[in-house]
Amino acid sequence: MPSLAASRFKTFAKTSALACVLASPLWAHAQLSANVALTTNYKFRGQDQDSSRSRAVKPALQGGFDYSFGDSGFYVGNWNSSVDWLPGNSLETDVYGGYKFKAGDIDWDVGALTYVYSGNTRGNTTEIYGSGTYGPFTAKYSHTVSKDYFGWAGARDGSGLKGRNTGYLQLSYSQEVAPKVTLKASLGYTHFSSDIKSLGVPNYVDYSAGGAYDLGDGFSLAAVVAGANKKAYFGDVNKARLIVTLAKTF
Template sequence: MPRLAAIRFTTFAKTAALACAAMSPLWAHAELTANVALTSNYKFRGQDQDSSRKKAVKPALQGGFDYSFGDSGWYVGNWNSTVDWLPGNSLESDFYGGYKFKAADVDWDLGMLTYVYPGNARGNTTELYGAATYGPFTAKYSHTVSKDYFGWAGARDGSGLKGRNTGYLQFAFSQEVMPKVTFKASVGYTHFSSDIRSLGVPSYVDYSVGGAYDFGSGVALAAAVTGATQRSYFGDVNKPRLILTLSKSM
């Protein structure tokens, strides 16, 4: 090996070794978790994600994983669900990453999430989010940064309209009310971008009230009534449903 190349290789090897050494504490405490669930109806922000049927029961198979980098607060993850509201597509695949930390007795969570629909890219959407949790209360805001917004607007839609700056604000409450039983409730508000609202699409409120029972070993059964306002525009997809979900975390 020529001397110059050897020097460069040695420098690269030392740099790589130092980087690995710096990262080793991070990887040493990294943790991988997974989850799988079967739900009677998948609703996203109060709306049915299977618009092909008007029945209350529209089963969906869901699951994903989370990878946390030890005590650093950084994490990445993926979550998937069967869906049926975009032509040619039957899967939603979410990819996200972020940073969690605690300040002033509040748990904070900042990150980015991309919704991917492999069979029809018109649905692809990217959001930034921030959440604050204090005791049983959580407030979360998600802000669309992509031009595309779930098929309503964007470069792939071809309409020339933008979904960017659509916002979603949610307040949630979760509290164990007796051993193994947790009460959960949430209310959210979707405010569409000006381009989407120019089509006559109204902003709306969604809600969910229910609870979950922990069987132990990561198995839980949840039940909730979930729906949204503006049914006169969106139709039955916003209709309130009693949703049952059996989940397993590992």
């Protein structure tokens, strides 16, 4: 009679083998892509992510990868950028995963994303998101599900306030208007949680407008003007900037 440990091992082995068989079609058609970019300024929702300097040019190095599981619609990814707005931290790491599908004429995308600041975890934030694209137009909504919200509130902040239920709605437009030339524009609105608003932080609107040129061989050059309508608590990070970005996809 086999031992209990041996029986459990056999059960585990069978389960693992079955999982591998079920997952194999996904892995067989998986696709990996990567990207790297150098930008004159990294703005997130209209705000400079380098608040240590007042000048317009604040270069940032960025890059990441995306892993799509073939035609299943599932994907995971990672994106990183140099930043300088949290004491002791110089890197933002985004980890995300989701599911893309088509319903009628609309391309849908739902998922979750966590922003990680390893040098100062007060900034760590997790959101769920959903978007729909119809032709050149996309509407996307992101909803904070973590207590923490980019250092404004949360367990790590120590204020006893919560950033959960902060929402961000963005409407964007992207259309090729000439060979290799794409016009881009977006308008976003941040609605803070009641706890954050109790600190006197106003909801605000951000915007961007510009274009991108396909240089070939995976290279592109983009130029946009981006900013936000409210003066920030920490300097002029909401100020409109001309941002130029050179990117390469693999």
